[in-house]
Amino acid sequence: xxxxxxxxxxxxxxxxxxxxxxxxxxxxxxxxxxxxxxxxxxxxxxxxxxxxxxxxxxxxxxxxxxxxxxxxxxxxxxxxxxxxxxxxxxxxxxxxxxxxxxxxxxxxxxxxxxxxxxxxxxxxxxxxxxxxxxxxxxxxxxxxxxxxxxxxxxxxxxxxxxxxxxxxxxxxxxxxxxxxxxxxxxxxxxxxxxxxxxxxxxxxxxxxxxxxxxxxxxxxxxxxxxxxxxxxxxxxxxxxxxxxxxxxxxxxxxxxxxxxxxxxxxxxxxxxxxxxxxxxxxxxxxxxxxxxxxxxxxxxxxxxxxxxxxxxxxxxxxxxxxxxxxxxxxxxxxxxxxxxxxxxxxxxxxxxxxxxxxxxxxxxxxxxxxxxx
Amino acid sequence: xxxxxxxxxxxxxxxxxxxxxxxxxxxxxxxxxxxxxxxxxxxxxxxxxxxxxxxxxxxxxxxxxxxxxxxxxxxxxxxxxxxxxxxxxxxxxxxxxxxxxxxxxxxxxxxxxxxxxxxxxxxxxxxxxxxxxxxxxxxxxxxxxxxxxxxxxxxxxxxxxxxxxxxxxxxxxxxxxxxxxxxxxxxxxxxxxxxxxxxxxxxxxxxxxxxxxxxxxxxxxxxxxxxxxxxxxxxxxxxxxxxxxxxxxxxxxxxxxxxxxxxxxxxxxxxxxxxxxxxxxxxxxxxxxxxxxxxxxxxxxxxxxxxxxxxxxxxxxxxxxxxxxxxxxxxxxxxxxxxxxxxxxxxxxxxxxxxxxxxxxxxxxxxxxxxxx
Numbered sequence: 001x002x003x004x005x006x007x008x009x010x011x012x013x014x015x016x017x018x019x020x021x022x023x024x025x026x027x028x029x030x031x032x033x034x035x036x037x038x039x040x041x042x043x044x045x046x047x048x049x050x051x052x053x054x055x056x057x058x059x060x061x062x063x064x065x066x067x068x069x070x071x072x073x074x075x076x077x078x079x080x081x082x083x084x085x086x087x088x089x090x091x092x093x094x095x096x097x098x099x100x101x102x103x104x105x106x107x108x109x110x111x112x113x114x115x116x117x118x119x120x121x122x123x124x125x126x127x128x129x130x131x132x133x134x135x136x137x138x139x140x141x142x143x144x145x146x147x148x149x150x151x152x153x154x155x156x157x158x159x160x161x162x163x164x165x166x167x168x169x170x171x172x173x174x175x176x177x178x179x180x181x182x183x184x185x186x187x188x189x190x191x192x193x194x195x196x197x198x199x200x201x202x203x204x205x206x207x208x209x210x211x212x213x214x215x216x217x218x219x220x221x222x223x224x225x226x227x228x229x230x231x232x233x234x235x236x237x238x239x240x241x242x243x244x245x246x247x248x249x250x251x252x253x254x255x256x257x258x259x260x261x262x263x264x265x266x267x268x269x270x271x272x273x274x275x276x277x278x279x280x281x282x283x284x285x286x287x288x289x290x291x292x293x294x295x296x297x298x299x300x301x302x303x304x305x306x307x308x309x310x311x312x313x314x315x316x317x318x319x320x321x322x323x324x325x326x327x328x329x330x331x332x333x334x335x336x337x338x339x340x341x342x343x344x345x346x347x348x349x350x351x352x353x354x355x356x357x358x359x360x361x362x363x364x365x366x367x368x369x370x371x372x373x
Numbered sequence: 374x375x376x377x378x379x380x381x382x383x384x385x386x387x388x389x390x391x392x393x394x395x396x397x398x399x400x401x402x403x404x405x406x407x408x409x410x411x412x413x414x415x416x417x418x419x420x421x422x423x424x425x426x427x428x429x430x431x432x433x434x435x436x437x438x439x440x441x442x443x444x445x446x447x448x449x450x451x452x453x454x455x456x457x458x459x460x461x462x463x464x465x466x467x468x469x470x471x472x473x474x475x476x477x478x479x480x481x482x483x484x485x486x487x488x489x490x491x492x493x494x495x496x497x498x499x500x501x502x503x504x505x506x507x508x509x510x511x512x513x514x515x516x517x518x519x520x521x522x523x524x525x526x527x528x529x530x531x532x533x534x535x536x537x538x539x540x541x542x543x544x545x546x547x548x549x550x551x552x553x554x555x556x557x558x559x560x561x562x563x564x565x566x567x568x569x570x571x572x573x574x575x576x577x578x579x580x581x582x583x584x585x586x587x588x589x590x591x592x593x594x595x596x597x598x599x600x601x602x603x604x605x606x607x608x609x610x611x612x613x614x615x616x617x618x619x620x621x622x623x624x625x626x627x628x629x630x631x632x633x634x635x636x637x638x639x640x641x642x643x644x645x646x647x648x649x650x651x652x653x654x655x656x657x658x659x660x661x662x663x664x665x666x667x668x669x670x671x672x673x674x675x676x677x678x679x680x681x682x683x684x685x686x687x688x689x690x691x692x693x694x695x696x697x698x699x700x701x702x703x704x705x706x707x708x709x710x711x712x713x714x715x716x717x718x719x720x721x722x723x724x725x726x727x728x729x730x731x732x733x734x735x736x737x738x739x740x741x742x743x744x745x746x
Binding site: 005075124183277278280288290296316350371 | 742
């Protein structure tokens with residue numbers, strides 16, 4: 001895979017040699033998170049299929065699979081292609097794919113990996129089947145059910161049944177089950193609110209599964225869940241596959257959730273930044289702005305400093321406010337930022353620099369970066 | 374330059390063949406904007422040095438230069454390298470560059486193009502000079518003056534003079550002038566507020582220029598200004614170079630400014646998106662979310678549709694709300710979105726698809742995409 005920018009570091013170098021801003025992965029924390037998730041789902045009779053939209057990096061996907069995942073989820077055909085190119089054999093595109101060009105690529109991909117996809121429209125089922133027939137491919141298809149997020153998906157009940165019947169009648173499609181992801185619940189701060197939202201999603205998924213099975217349609221898999229709620233879906237006896245993504249990295253927005261009595265994940269993802277200006281006693285400026293840390297879910301946080309707050313992001317600058325009396329970082333000093341939102345931050349970088357303590361152990365290409373198609 | 378993703382279209386194809394989401398450039402509007410800017414500065418005795426951080430695309434930079442620009446600005450060394458690689462002979466890095474690795478690259482670049490840079494710290498001047506000496510290069514250096522944005526830059530007065538003297542004393546640096554950019558003024562909505570903020574910036578720049586000249590330091594260039602304010606700097610008789618960037622594209626945030634009696638630029642930049650789900654009478658979902666249109670300065674707007682509002686962005690989805698009674702777009706229909714903020718949106722893409730009417734005329738690589746170092 002050609003990468004347009006040079007890597008910001010070489011394996012074997014030290015953290016001080018990494019050019020900034022750079023995306024850092026703390027390998028100890030990352031490996032802890034992999035193990036923690038394996039432990040969290042052990043005995044729950046659910047399969048783990050992590051969402052690769054968070055990391056877009058086959059090296060990470062392969063480590064998730066090594067830790068017990070059955071494959072990964074993707075949101076885009078080009079993202080799925082990057083995962084298959086990187087050695088992942090089983091990819092679920094947990095999204096609707098619309099348009100001839102995309103459908104042809106999806107069907108072609110299904111000839112070299114196990115590929116599944118979502119639908120929420122009968123016309124789209126016909127287009128998908130036509131693409132599969134044209135490519136001589138078979139596709140596993142999930143109906144997407146709206147379980148409260150009010151984004152895509154059919155409503156529970158008759159609409160879901162009719163759509164599932166349409167899939168079962170298609171020539172080169174195999175009905176695989178129900179995709180029931182409640183995205184709106186993931187960042188509700190209180191555990192109680194997340195649990196309540198997922199209880200409703202579980203009821204809708206269960207009723208739909210029952211309706212389909214009573215109509216003679218076998219529902220092999222009910223899939224969904226994210227980092228914020230997966231213990232609830234995993235314990236539901238309705239969902240038998242979960243799709244958390246952010247747990248490998250975490251971010252400031254997820255860290256702001258209450259995690260009482262839930263599995264704890266460690267912050268493993270950082271943006272390494274350099275202080276490029278110290279123009280006033282109460283202000284320092286770092287070289288990581290909007291284009292280095294996505295601010296859609298809030299500004300990044302400065303790790304390991306008290307009284308130093310990231311208060312303003314412009315395109316290529318981050319302004320730090322120093323509390324009165326705080327001796328701030330020096331010009332040229334490096335800081336670690338915790339991104340507000342991991343997924344779109346990772347999508348800004350071609351490389352992720354993997355560190356253990358002060359040492360760069362590897363530099364992995366983020367081959368699905370920019371894979372929006 | 375290797376590009377990691379395939380282009381979403383080929384020259385000669387039609388708009389209907391462009392894979393989505395894709396970054397579109399309406400060439401008629403783009404060319405109008407180039408001409409409008411040339412016309413706006415004609416006779417004002419200011420040089421035009423557009424900011425390439427907005428487009429990151431040498432093809433666009435070369436057209437700006439053809440329309441009269443003296444070169445471009447960049448914010449990062451790697452961005453400047455991409456511009457020089459793309460044929461731009463004169464690049465001003467309008468930012469402080471800190472760290473040995475970056476300084477060595479900057480100095481190396483100065484051996485194959487005219488390169489200038491900002492400073493706001495005496496220690497950094499010494500490091501910069503050492504890098505220039507080591508590379509056998511000469512660099513033009515601007516002192517950055519804080520004229521109200523409270524980001525980087527020295528304060529007007531004695532601090533500015535001392536720093537300028539430090540530059541003039543350095544072996545391989547040439548003092549080129551004052552960088553006095555008021556970024557905080559660009560998006561003040563009212564013309565009056567923008568004019569007032571720039572009036573203060575002009576006073577500070579003028580006083581500093583006078584102080585330096587009275588101390589025997591020739592101030593060849595006073596540079597600054599953005600799309601929101603450049604007519605004021607251009608008319609100031611203090612600034613003799615302006616740095617607007619967004620004018621080539623425009624965006625929803627800039628369009629929300631009042632432009633009474635100021636040069637008008639047209640929206641030339643769009644994100645082309647496909648309706649991927651029509652799950653409810655009042656809702657449609659498009660395939661362009663956070664990773665396709667940066668939301669740091671607000672959500673994108675749907676061009677050409679009344680009663681259709683982009684109300685929520687998630688990673689790869691945009692939720693459109695349809696007003697009561699509005700017949701919304703069909704599944705598979707393509708829409709043009711006006712990004713909230715052009716610069717970070719462009720930075721998400723490897724390619725910009727240049728269209729005239731319904732026809733794809735060219736597909737340009739955004740070679741400085743991701744050039745954060």
